[in-house]
Amino acid sequence: MYMNERYSRQIRLTDFGIEAQRKLFSASVLVIGAGGLGCPALQYLAAAGVGRIGIADPDVVELSNLHRQILYGTESLGLYKADAAAARLRDLNPDVAVEPYIYPVDQHNALSLFERYDYILDGTDNFESKYMISDAAAMLGKPLVFGAADQYDGQLAVFNVTGPDAIAANYRDLFPEPPGKDQIGNCADNGVLGVLPGIIGTMQAAEVIKMITGVGTALVNQLLIYDIRNQQMSKLAIVPSTISYRLPASANEFIAMNYSLNCGLSDDDIEEINAQRMEQLYLGGGTLLVDVREERETPRLDAAKFVLAPLRDFDSFLNNHYKEERIVLVCQHGIRSLHAAQQLQEKWGNDKKIYSLKGGIAKYPQYFVAKTKLS
Template structure:
């Protein structure tokens, strides 16, 4: 280890060479290389965490760049983890960085998490967050949770026993995931780039404190941060006892993390091949529910654009077609739209949502 690289933190009162060694010995998995993951990764790499894994299957797009500051305009279209690993290795060639350009699923997460001591959740959807929470809980891995919404952030440390020897996790706050469309995501809601910058940096600070054994990490606490006022509100979390975490790998694999939404009978999630088949039917209407400013723009002659912000007005009109296919960027808002349409038409129409959205089928669109 090059002491000069870490000199300014080693000389800190209460840190020292022992804490630096603990960082160097640690294996940290960062899940998501987006708005939260980018700043967190930069500080963890700079601080000298010995091994850092990064998992994300997403590619860099122009609208990422205002907050995902590891990437530049020339990187558009490249895999995030590949670019991130390359940049981060330049920042600190002394540590080991492993990139996993894969979608996080319940089939791979356990073996992945087993190879790491600490987990940082910087994902951007509830499906992944509950997956990460349950897998980390099952394997008893300390988890730094970070999330943003609008101008606010949430931060917590899960699966670490506090003073009363009790550990808590995300399900102690929210036992089950919200249904699709209930809580807006960054794409629908917008986010100021600096907010995940702040919360991601705070997540890195929590991780460094946990590993180095300094300060008071947010164990059994949830921090709320408001960017507009800089106000912070820290809540104490106690166990809820109103949910069941999977206790074995078999139980974990039997959980349904896809099923964040209403019953599958109300609408059907389809792939692009099925969409093409439906498209041949004149009784089919294709609806793009993204907002007008979103890219890529689709041919409005083929895909009727009805943004979610105008969807309530659309619900008051009548659709003549028998088959309704809904499309959005990642297949999340389109599910919410499908639920709304099901609420109106019940079983009298066939309602479909393109699973994974335009991002998944980018080659087709």
């Protein structure tokens, strides 16, 4: 199996050979997120002959994914990403055992899931997941390959591996403090050039392969920053944070952590509703619908039904007075609308009932695209 033609081009490499190929086939990697970062990482890990690959992603393939998640095709629309990715990887390389997980990775399952794999690759696109994944990997001492892609900029690092300086940095050494409410975003909100996560995800796969085989030097205790606009790369050393932080000391403490709250995403008293409930509230009267996206974002909603109040200038909206008793806030994926709802809650207290559209406009295209009921 090791010597077949499939792997011949890498086996013949100087310092690689059959021994490195054996190491790959004996290794296991869990990829969390089968999106823009995860897709290229999964393809190259499977093609290289990593013996066992886990794919954790609860989402389904959407049309807006396809400009960067090229593991999928039009026929994949509506399928679970983990299942669609697993089918493609099994076809790409039948030597590899592929295990899809179509549930979210959270505090209740992360530790037990991570224990089954040698390496963890973070392909998520939000701060809550990254802090949770980092803490779980650090608790277990699992090497974690971090990647991020936003607009035109990418980042890459390897955590929980001891470097020549006897330091094993983790994500909290790089970002000890979770971002504030107004700083949170992801590629769904900010946009991303499709090829960028492909580049970063491929780099993540390369870091995993280097660590497994011992070929080359992994990006340990360093942050690589990549700007695709000018093909410029730079590296920064990651040193122990000067800001005090403490990792969870036990599984129970880890489970008790509130990563949403720590990242400014408290949902206390904020009810997240679906589009059907939003429609019922609107048709019943006394409900104001508010779009907190930027003017340039699509689809544009009917101005007669939706008030446009971009989150970046939300103070202007807060200073107005509205007679409606209920307010429903919407955005593309339900992240910014939740932050806006929290700001309303802080400003107006219990004077009005405030809702956020869970999953955002992208989750309910039938309500916001052609022939919608609300726009």
